[in-house]
Amino acid sequence: MPKLSYQKALNRALADAMTADETVFVLGEDVRVAASNVTAGLHKRFGDDRVLDTPLSEQGFTSFATGAAIAGMRPVIEFQIPALLFLSFEQITNHAHKFSLMTGGQCTVPVTYVVPGSGSRTGWAGQHSDHPYSLFAHVGVKTVVPATPADAYGLLRSAIADPDPVVVFAPSAALGVREDLDFGTLAPVSLGSGRIHRHGTDVTVVAVGHHVHDAVAVADDLADSVSVEVFDPRTLYPFDWDGLTESVSRTGRLVVIDDSNRMCGLAGEVIATISERVRLAAPPARVTRPDGAVLPFSLELDRSVQPSRAQLADAVAIAVKERP
Amino acid sequence: MTASTVDIAVSLYRTVRLIRRFEERALELVRSGDIVGGIHPCIGQEAVPAGVCAALGQDDLVTGTHRGHGHVLAKGADPARMMAELTGRVTGLNKGRGGSMHAADFGVGVLGANAIVGAAGAIATGAAWARQRLGTPVVAATFFGDGAVNEGMLLETFNLAALWRVPVVFVCENNGWATTMRVDDAVAGSITGRAEAFGIPASTVDGQDAAAVLAATREAVARARAGGGPSFLECRTQRFEAHHTFEHAVRLRYRTDEELALIRARDPLDIQGARLDAAVRADVDSEIEDVLGHAVEFALASEFPDPLTALDHLYASGLRPRPGSGV
Incomplete structure (x- = not known):
């Protein structure tokens, strides 16, 4: 059976989600050249409109995505390092997360935040090595941390399809994990199932x-x-x-x-x-x-x-x- | 004046009058205890939302601020459901989940008042960008105060909107005060200079004159619809009332009586009212009294939401959070 790496599984999930739903688009820093590898090939395949390189303005583009979501799109933000979640914590928890309730159900905010390389990256020191998933679970933002390639694929697909904001932590120490599997068996994994x-x-x-x-x-x-x-x-x-x-x-x-x-x-x-x-x-x-x-x-x-x-x-x- | 300019003058006056009397009735309900938590009244600033929203169509979008009743009403939300929202009723725009600072009416393009200063600009920009991508282009107007021009996220948003030529109008309601801080003590450089630094056309408008605001907004909206990207309007206005009604209780003193008299000297209601025949103006006033009489009656007669539904809508997926007690 072919081997699938965790990183490639995320890439495949993004490509499949973008193929299945025209409203899905990716934005983030250096996503066109795929600095993290997770967005590799997407710019060539889907074009400028659906793979958006952003300036270094994490708070601005996080809420920009919230706006795009309430207007009918499904943004996927890639954060290059986990600490960017601290910078955009207000935008995610105080806006994206609260809009459904505060508006009495008038809108949905289907944004996915992906952090490829959360936790220690070995030698990246104090500001690039956090693993703040408990913070998001605490405030009630849907939070997933896949361990395997098949789950990385399945959980990311479900996160993108979900009508609420979801943070996907892809631990740095899991990115290299490879799994023998039949690609035909890759499928969404529902959120909330262990x-x-x-x-x-x-x-x-x-x-x-x-x-x-x-x-x-x-x-x-x-x-x-x-x-x-x-x-x-x-x-x-x-x-x-x-x-x-x-x-x-x-x-x-x-x-x-x-x-x-x-x-x-x-x-x-x-x-x-x-x-x-x-x-x-x-x-x-x-x-x-x-x-x-x-x-x-x-x-x-x-x-x-x-x-x-x-x-x-x-x-x-x-x-x-x-x-x- | 031609028939249509008369209609526009009346319509602008009607909106200014509606907002003014809405705020005055809301202040009564704060005093009576029917509105809990108080409000940030926009009395004195009504011409800005009236003029801006008169330049927008039904499908266009707005985001408001904590001082946002005017933005929501001027865009066309039902005053009765707005008053029901302020009084926490289930018939409110947000079913009593938002209140004064978060009123929203997606049906008329109000993406919500937002109570974090400078936060809504990016949301409005993203929404306008998305509608363009989805093939249903609209213009978004995003309101914020002079305090917001020192928020980094708003400056980031100017950059994104200009880079990506997003059809958005940034409307700064410069009322001279960020709570108790004078704009001169808070803003280095100039307000319009911030927008100009990003290549965004910026102008300063008399924010007490609804017709002047309308004219300036029309130009900005036309530019946006033609693909020219964002514009910035600094509307010089005045806050006649407290920052928030809590000031009535704590008696903050940061503006002298003489200063307040000057602040109140140019009233947008009188400026626009003077452009109408006295009889027409009286008819509009009477019409607005009826609208607000009904609004207050509707609000106070409406049911409060059931506490068992307190966390309804928390998740659009229907996920039910664990309760705070029990196993």
């Missing part, structure tokens, strides 16, 4: 984005002693609470690996919600970035504040040690 990558009976590990691959690797390593189930929420908001509840109800134990800062991060919400719903056999655990983390430049420092496989293996070992 996926179990590996079945297990002793503990459920919730892993976000690129950490899904870490969780599967740790589960394989520990397979002789512990049976680990790996749950990938795929969409962080809305979250597949029923899917995760079902999993943890079987395993009785919960560990979360999440590339957010610890304070008010996604892992805290996952643990709180599951603790409300399920009587756990052992205290839950989380592996996250530290509170208030700023990624320092030097390689070992950069890695030291990101969740690691070793930390996850330790957390799993502690969780399963507490037998009921």
Whole structure:
């Protein structure tokens, strides 16, 4: 079977969405030459009108897209680096996100924001290495973090087709992931549905984005002693609470690996919600970035504040040690 | 005057009068407690929306500001549903979800009042650009105050609109005050100079004269429709009232009585009213009283929305958010 890379899957999803719907267009910085590779070939195929290079005016073009959306188009914005989401946070949360409610349902704002290369890029230091998906889940903007090429394709297609704003984080550490698959099977993946990558009976590990691959690797390593189930929420908001509840109800134990800062991060919400719903056999655990983390430049420092496989293996070992 | 110029003069006066009396009735409802949260009255500034919207067609678009009742009414929204919105009723333009600062009526091209200063320009620009791409070109007029000309996002928008020749008219309502800050203390350089720096034709207009605003807007709209891109109008106007009705309670003192008397000396209602026969003017006044009498009655007789529907419309997809309590 042919191999599809995560990056190529995003590219294919954009091309297919633009082919299927003339109102879909892409805008962002350096998208015509495809600096991030995700928009490769689109300018040649769809022309100037549908692949718009913008000046470095993130706040202006983010709300420009909101205006285009309420007037009937489906913009897809590519943000070159995750920190641009901080710059345009007001435009996304205070305008795009609120218009449907504030107008009493008079408009929809179908904008997709794609960040190809979220989280650490290894050596890109403090201002290019954030992973702010918990912020968007907190304010209630639909937020997806695909882990695999097929999910990257399917979730991006669903994000573009959705009538509401959606932020798509494509973790830098997942962009190179390749998957053997029949391209004919690529299809939209509905927002809000999680996926179990590996079945297990002793503990459920919730892993976000690129950490899904870490969780599967740790589960394989520990397979002789512990049976680990790996749950990938795929969409962080809305979250597949029923899917995760079902999993943890079987395993009785919960560990979360999440590339957010610890304070008010996604892992805290996952643990709180599951603790409300399920009587756990052992205290839950989380592996996250530290509170208030700023990624320092030097390689070992950069890695030291990101969740690691070793930390996850330790957390799993502690969780399963507490037998009921 | 020819028949049509008389009609235009009457129509402009009617709009100015409608906005003035709407605001006065709304102030009564603030005092009575029927409008909660207060309002930013646009009394004194009515000629700007009246003149600008008279140059636009039904399909053209506008975005307004926190001081936005005039923009919504001048573009043709139903005053009764507007008053119902201000009083938080389910019959309001936004079903009681928006209120004074977010009133919208997409049916007549009002993409919403926007309460973040300088934020709506990019939205109006994107909307006008999109309609052109979709083959249904329109012109968008976006209103903002003098305070907004120091917002970076608006300056970014001037650049985008000029680069992409978007059919948008930037309308600066320069009332001399950003809340309590004088424009002279806030603006380095000039207001029109900001637009000119991006190659956008800019002019300064007497914003107390609805006919002058109409004439200037017609020129800008014609340029936009002919593919000439954006224009900028600085409408010099006056805010007769408080920045917000909370000032009535806290008694902010930043304008002297003498200054206020000067500010109120050129009233757009009188300027446009003087162009009408007294009998015609009296007829319009009486007509507007009826319209607003009905509006207030309609608003106060309407139902409040059911709290169980508080987060309806949050997601167009129908997604229901988790409640704040329970499992």
